[in-house]
Amino acid sequence: MFxxxxxxxxxxxxxxxxxxxxxxxxxxxxxxxxxxxSDLDALEGCREIEGSLNIKGTELExxxxxxxxxxxxxxxxxxxxxxxxxxxxxNGLREVGGGLIICSMFEGLDLLEDRRSPKNGNFAxxxxxxxxxxxxxxxxxxxSSSQGNRQLESxxxxxxxxxxxxxxxxxxxxxKDISGLKNLKTVRREMVISSNDSLGxxxxxxxxxxxxxxxxxxxxxxKDLDGLGRLEAVEWDLSINANRSLRNIxxxxxxxxxxxxxxxxxxxxxxxxxxxxxxxxLEQERWRGDAYISGNDDEATCx
Numbered sequence: 066m067f068x069x070x071x072x073x074x075x076x077x078x079x080x081x082x083x084x085x086x087x088x089x090x091x092x093x094x095x096x097x098x099x100x101x102x103s104d105l106d107a108l109e110g111c112r113e114i115e116g117s118l119n120i121k122g123t124e125l126e127x128x129x130x131x132x133x134x135x136x137x138x139x140x141x142x143x144x145x146x147x148x149x150x151x152x153x154x155x156n157g158l159r160e161v162g163g164g165l166i167i168c169s170m171f172e173g174l175d176l177l178e179d180r181r182s183p184k185n186g187n188f189a190x191x192x193x194x195x196x197x198x199x200x201x202x203x204x205x206x207x208x209s210s211s212q213g214n215r216q217l218e219s220x221x222x223x224x225x226x227x228x229x230x231x232x233x234x235x236x237x238x239x240x241k242d243i244s245g246l247k248n249l250k251t252v253r254r255e256m257v258i259s260s261n262d263s264l265g266x267x268x269x270x271x272x273x274x275x276x277x278x279x280x281x282x283x284x285x286x287x288k289d290l291d292g293l294g295r296l297e298a299v300e301w302d303l304s305i306n307a308n309r310s311l312r313n314i315x316x317x318x319x320x321x322x323x324x325x326x327x328x329x330x331x332x333x334x335x336x337x338x339x340x341x342x343x344x345x346x347l348e349q350e351r352w353r354g355d356a357y358i359s360g361n362d363d364e365a366t367c368x
Contacts, residue, residue, distance in 0.1 A: 087111075096139070099123060105130050114138060117163065121145050128154030128222065139163035147215045152222035152245065164231035164254075167214065220245030220269065227251065231277075236260040243269035243292075252276040259283050267292025267316065274298070278325065282306040290316030298322035302354075307331040314339050321350045328357040336365035 087093060088111040096116035099105050101123055108114075113136045120128070121144040131154045140163035143152070219242040220234075228251040234243065240261045246269040254277035258267070262285040270292045278301040281290070287308045293316040302325035305314065311332045320343075327347070329340040340358045347354075 091133075099125075101125070108134065112136070117142065119144070124148055126150075128152060131155055132157050134158055136160045137162065140166060142166045143214060144168055145214065146217075149214055150216050151219045152217075155222045155226075157225055158223065159225050159227055161226065161229040163229075164233060165226075165229045166231075166233045166235075167217070167220070167237060168233060168235035169214065169237065215239060218242065218263075224248055229253075231255045233257045234259075234261060238262050240264055243267070246270060247272065249273060254278070255280070257281075262286060265310075271295060275300070278302045280304045280306075281308065284308050285310060287311050290314050293317060294319065296320055299324065301325040302328070304328045305332065308335075309333050311335045314343060317343060321347070323347055323352050323354060326354040326357070329361065330357060331360040333360070333362065334365075335361045336367050337361040337363045338365070338367035342367060 087097070087107045091110065091112040093108070093111055093114040093116070096119070097104075097108070097114050098119040098121070099108070100121070102125065105125065105128070109130045110133050111131075112133055114134070115138040117139040118137045119140075119142045121142060123146050125146055126148045128149070134155065135157050136159060141158075141161045142164075143149070144166070214237050216239055217237050218239050220240075221242070221244075223245040224247065226246065227248050229249065230252075231254040232246075232249075232252050233255070234240070235257060236259070238261070241263045243258075243264065249270070250272045252273055252275075256270075256273070256276045256278070257280045258264070259280060260283040264284050265286045265288055267281075267287075267290050272295060273293070274295050275298040276296070277299075279296075279299050280302075281287070282304060283306070285308075288310050289312060290305075296317065297319050299320065299322070303320075303323055304327075305311070306328060307330070309332070312334055314329070314335065327344065329335070329343070337358065340361055344356045344358065
């Protein structure tokens with residue numbers, strides 16, 4: 066019995082020291098990667114990660130244990146976690162200094178330079194980090210095999226998040242609800258919502274008034290953009306492409322300031338006249354970018 070107590074005490078001592086090394090005074094210096102339950106457990110009680118937090122390729126069913134985490138200094142990456150259904154456990158997270166990236170794992174990831182032409186677009190993409198040259202860099206991927214956040218249905222758990230540098234929600238096949246982002250107010254650089262086949266609306270982005278660039282593409286079930294009703298300004302490019310169920314873009318009614326180019330193409334049931342009306346409205350605001358409008362419903366009418 067004495068030996069058992071000694072072993073138990075030794076294990077507790079070792080684990081306690083390990084946690085203390087990971088999270089000294091509530092802060093993790095540098096980057097941290099969660100590859101399994103023991104890595105997550107080591108963060109319990111941590112308030113801040115000064116670098117990036119990568120949660121990828123795990124079998125985790127929950128992120129409980131991260132409730133104390135309030136800030137990530139650089140990127141937060143959730144990639145290829147096949148058993149997560151929501152992000153509860155991150156309820157205390159208020160700020161991500163870099164990109165919030167929620168996407169699938171793909172083989173054959175290539176970085177391509179200056180792919181702003183919509184003809185070259187490929188919506189399935191999952192970078193390890195948001196590139197600094199976000200204005201002129203796009204990501205392309207070979208869909209040879211994938212392991213996504215297959216069961217992720219909602220972003221519940223992110224309700225405290227108010228600010229991110231960039232936002233990328235990409236290739237989450239079961240994602241239906243992004244209302245967990247309802248308190249997000251600031252996206253300083255790119256916002257990409259793409260290839261989320263079950264996502265029917267943008268509700269959850271209601272408080273975002275401006276972004277660096279916006280790309281909404283390849284969301285098979287997306288019917289409207291109503292969740293973007295407060296978006297007033299996009300500093301660079303705006304792309305709305307290949308959303309096969311998109312019926313209107315009324316949610317962009319407050320957009321008056323576009324600093325780059327506009328592409329609206331391949332939205333099969335979207336009346337082309339709605340895209341043209343947006344172009345006319347922006348031109349009245351002295352917009353001088355290029356417009357690429359094609360592959361929408363030319364037969365539909367606008368009221």
